[in-house]
Amino acid sequence: MQKKDYIIQLLKYIIMAIVVGIIVGTIDALFGRVLIAISEFRTIHYQYLLPFLPIAGLVITAMYYVFSKLSLKGMKLIFEVGQQKTDAIPLLLIPLVMIGTWLTHLFGGSAGREGVAVQIGATLSHALGRKLNFPENGRIMLVIGMAAGFGGLFQTPLSATFFAIEVIVIGKMDYEALLPALASAYIAAFTSHSLGLEKFSVAIKNTINLTGTKTIISVIILGILFGLTGRLFSLSKLKVFMGETIMNQYLRIGVMAIPLAALLFIIHGSRYSGLGTNIISAGFAGQTIYSYDWLLKLLFTIFTLAIGFQGGEVTPLFSIGTSLGVILGGLLGLPPMLCAALGYAAVFGSATNTLIAPIMIGLEVFGGADMVLFVIVCVIAYGVNGNISIYAQEKI
Numbered sequence: 001m002q003k004k005d006y007i008i009q010l011l012k013y014i015i016m017a018i019v020v021g022i023i024v025g026t027i028d029a030l031f032g033r034v035l036i037a038i039s040e041f042r043t044i045h046y047q048y049l050l051p052f053l054p055i056a057g058l059v060i061t062a063m064y065y066v067f068s069k070l071s072l073k074g075m076k077l078i079f080e081v082g083q084q085k086t087d088a089i090p091l092l093l094i095p096l097v098m099i100g101t102w103l104t105h106l107f108g109g110s111a112g113r114e115g116v117a118v119q120i121g122a123t124l125s126h127a128l129g130r131k132l133n134f135p136e137n138g139r140i141m142l143v144i145g146m147a148a149g150f151g152g153l154f155q156t157p158l159s160a161t162f163f164a165i166e167v168i169v170i171g172k173m174d175y176e177a178l179l180p181a182l183a184s185a186y187i188a189a190f191t192s193h194s195l196g197l198e199k200f201s202v203a204i205k206n207t208i209n210l211t212g213t214k215t216i217i218s219v220i221i222l223g224i225l226f227g228l229t230g231r232l233f234s235l236s237k238l239k240v241f242m243g244e245t246i247m248n249q250y251l252r253i254g255v256m257a258i259p260l261a262a263l264l265f266i267i268h269g270s271r272y273s274g275l276g277t278n279i280i281s282a283g284f285a286g287q288t289i290y291s292y293d294w295l296l297k298l299l300f301t302i303f304t305l306a307i308g309f310q311g312g313e314v315t316p317l318f319s320i321g322t323s324l325g326v327i328l329g330g331l332l333g334l335p336p337m338l339c340a341a342l343g344y345a346a347v348f349g350s351a352t353n354t355l356i357a358p359i360m361i362g363l364e365v366f367g368g369a370d371m372v373l374f375v376i377v378c379v380i381a382y383g384v385n386g387n388i389s390i391y392a393q394e395k396i
Contacts, residue, residue, distance in 0.1 A: 010179065010180070012134070013134075013140060013141075013144070013177075013179075014179065014180050014183050016125075016128065016129070016132075016141065016144065016180070017144050017148075017183040017184035017187065018183060018184070018187050019128070020121070020124060020125045020128065020141075020145055020184050020187075020188075021148045021151075021152070021183065021185070021186070021187025021188040021191060022187055022191050023124060024117075024120060024125075024145065024148035024149055024184070024188050024191075025148065025152040025187060025188035025189065025190065025192040025195070026191055026192070027094070027124075027152075028117055028120070028149065028152030028153045028188060028191075028192045028197065029191065029195035029197045030195075031098050031101075031116065031117065031120070032117075032153055032192065032197045033195075033197055034102060035101070035102060035113060035275075038102055038106045039105055039275060039277070041106070042105065042106055042108060042270070042274065043270065043274075043278070046108055046265070046269065046270035047265070047269075047270075049106060049108055050107065050108040050261045050264055050265045050270060050273070051261060052107050053107040053108050053109060053261040053264075054253070054254050054257035054258050054261065055107075055254075056103045056104065056106070056107040056109075056257075057253035057254060057257045057307070057308060057309060058254050059103060060099075060100045060103055060104065060253070061249050061250055061253055061308060062250075063096055063099065063100065064096055067092050068090045068092040068093065068096060070088070071090055071092055071093040071096050074093075074097065074115065074119060074310075075115050075118070075119060075391060077089055077093070077119075078119060078122045078123075078146070079168060081122070081126060081142055082122075082142050087130075089122065089123045089126050089127070090123075091123060091127055093123050094119075094120050094123055094124065097119050097120070097310055098116060101113065101116045101310040101311045104304070104309040104310050105274050105275070105311070107261075108273040108274070109260075109273065109274075109304040109309040109311065110264065110272050110274065110297065110301045110303075110304045110316065111274075111275075111301060111304050111305055111309055111310065111312065111313075111316065112275060112276075112311050112312030112314050112315035112316045112317070113153060113275060113312050113314075113315055114149075114153060114312040114314035114315060115311065115312030115313065116310070116311065116312055117150055117152065117153035117312075118146045118150055119149070120145075120149050121144075121145035121147070121148040121152070121184075121188070122145040122149065124145055125141045125142060125145025125184075126141055126145060128141065129141030129142075139174065139177070140174070140176060140180060143164045143165060143168070143174060144164075144180050144181050144184045145184070146160075146163070146164035146167075146181075147160045147161045147163070147165075147182070147184050147185040147188075148160075148184040148187070148188040149188070150163055150164065151184070151185030151186065151188045151189045152191065153192065153197075154199070155189040155192060156189070156199075156360065156361060156364040156365065157182065157185035157186040157188075157364075158182075158185075158360040158364055159357045159358070159360035159361040159363075159364055160181075160185040160188075160189075160357075161178065161181045161182045161185045161360075162354070162356040162360055163352070163354055163357035164177075164181050165177060165178060165181060166354040166355070166356060166357055167352060167353075167354055167389075167391065200277075200280075200365065201366070201367075202284045202337075202341065202365065202366055203367060204337060204338055204341050204366050204367065204369065204370060205337075206335035206337055206338050207338060207369060207370055207373075208334060208338065208373070210372070210373075218334055220380060221328075221332065222325075222332070222334075222343075222346075222377055222380075223376065223379070223380025223381050223384070224380060224381075224384055225324070225328060226324070226325075226342070226343050226347050226350060226377065226380075227346065227381035227382065227384025227385050228350075228384055229294065229320060229321070229324055229350070230317070230346070230347045230348070230349065230350025230351035230352075230381060230385055231351075231384065231386065231388050232298070233298055233301075233313070233317065233320070233390060234353070234385070234388040234389050234390045235388060236302045236306070238303065238306040239305065239306040241306075242256070242306045242307055253308040253309070256303075257307060257309075260300070260303055260304065260307070263300075264300065267296065268290075272296050272297050272300045273300075275319070276297050276301075276315055276316045276318065276319025276320070277315065277319070279293055279297060279319045279323050280322045280344070283323055283325070283326045283336075283337075284322070284340060284341075286336075286337075289323050289326040289327065293319075293323035293327075294320045297316055297319050297320050297323065298316075298320050301313065313351065313390050314348060317348045317351050317352075318344050318348060320343075320347055321340075321342075321344045321347030322340045323340075323343075324347065325339035325340035325341070325344065326339065326340045326343075328343070338370065338373070341365075341370070341374075342362075342373060342374065342377045345358040345361045345362040345365075345366075345377075345378055346374075346377045346378050346381040348361065349378050349381055349382055349385075350381040350382060350384065350385040351385075351389070351390050352391065353382070353385055353387055353388065353389035353391075355378060355379065355382045358374075358378045358382075359371075359374050359375055359378050362374035362378070
């Protein structure tokens with residue numbers, strides 16, 4: 001391709017990135033603000049809502065079966081398009097995944113939200129690319145949309161950009177998509193923020209110097225344990241097991257949601273329902289964090305998603321990393337809040353098998369004062385993970 005043609009094509013992608021960023025940022029703001037309102041309502045009235053979690057599961061399943069059964073593949077479908085194994089993402093996926101996730105959170109399921117935002121962005125950008133006959137639309141347009149979805153919801157455009165570029169094919173960085181993805185992520189973040197969606201950030205005041213042998217060993221231990229925790233989350237084959245054991249989707253979600261709702265109700269009164277932002281807030285506010293918070297949130301999230309409820313994994317991973325970091329900080333004699341921040345980033349990176357994205361999360365959420373620590377811990381966690389990911393469709 002000649003230089004002139006390359007520049008023209010790049011400008012076309014940047015224009016599309018701006019359009020996608022505005023639209024996806026608007027949808028993210030709607031989705032995120034409704035989800036926050038639902039979560040606050042559930043926290044107050046969980047005792048009346050959790051008993052209806054099995055019924056909510058049946059409603060979610062019925063929606064997909066009636067309107068678009070293909071959309072049940074969710075993130076798997078996005079990866080298939082990104083790896084050019086298929087070329088179809090139904091637009092109905094967008095309202096279905098939004099409503100399904102709202103219902104999951106309203107009635108107390110333990111799940112995240114990033115998967116929803118990424119699916120929304122990818123679906124919309126892919127549809128626009130096909131409609132306008134963009135070259136390589138199945139690849140670059142998909143990355144643009146994924147970056148916009150993640151960036152608009154979390155308002156961390158740098159980490160959103162590298163997440164979208166890193167996650168589809170491990171070991172390959174699609175630099176051609178870098179500038180358009182960055183543009184879409186920033187536009188989406190700006191749009192959602194302008195529409196009232198707030199960004200989560202924490203100023204870390206405590207730091208450590210990597211001078212003493214004990215401190216260096218402690219930091220290495222943090223990286224290893226965060227990496228193993230992300231790997232543990234990623235290794236779960238419960239969804240496959242559930243699908244093979246209880247093949248009827250209605251029976252699976254309807255029956256298995258009963259013990260899930262009961263346990264969520266009994267154990268600390270809905271503490272492990274929803275996104276896990278309550279645990280994240282407690283960790284950075286110096287409030288009570290139990291030594292088993294990280295493990296129970298991990299188990300409840302895996303189970304919720306395995307039986308068919310909608311949502312993502314990233315915010316629960318932030319919660320798992322935060323609570324584990326607080327506990328490890330106390331055990332290793334390191335500042336708990338700093339360790340919580342390192343866990344927030346590193347467990348996410350390990351579980352998603354990404355490296356640059358979690359480092360950027362550390363920069364955008366916690367500031368640049370401890371970037372050396374974030375790099376070291378995230379690199380160790382990434383190495384310990386061993387190319388295992390929550391996204392089973394990742395191609396190495």
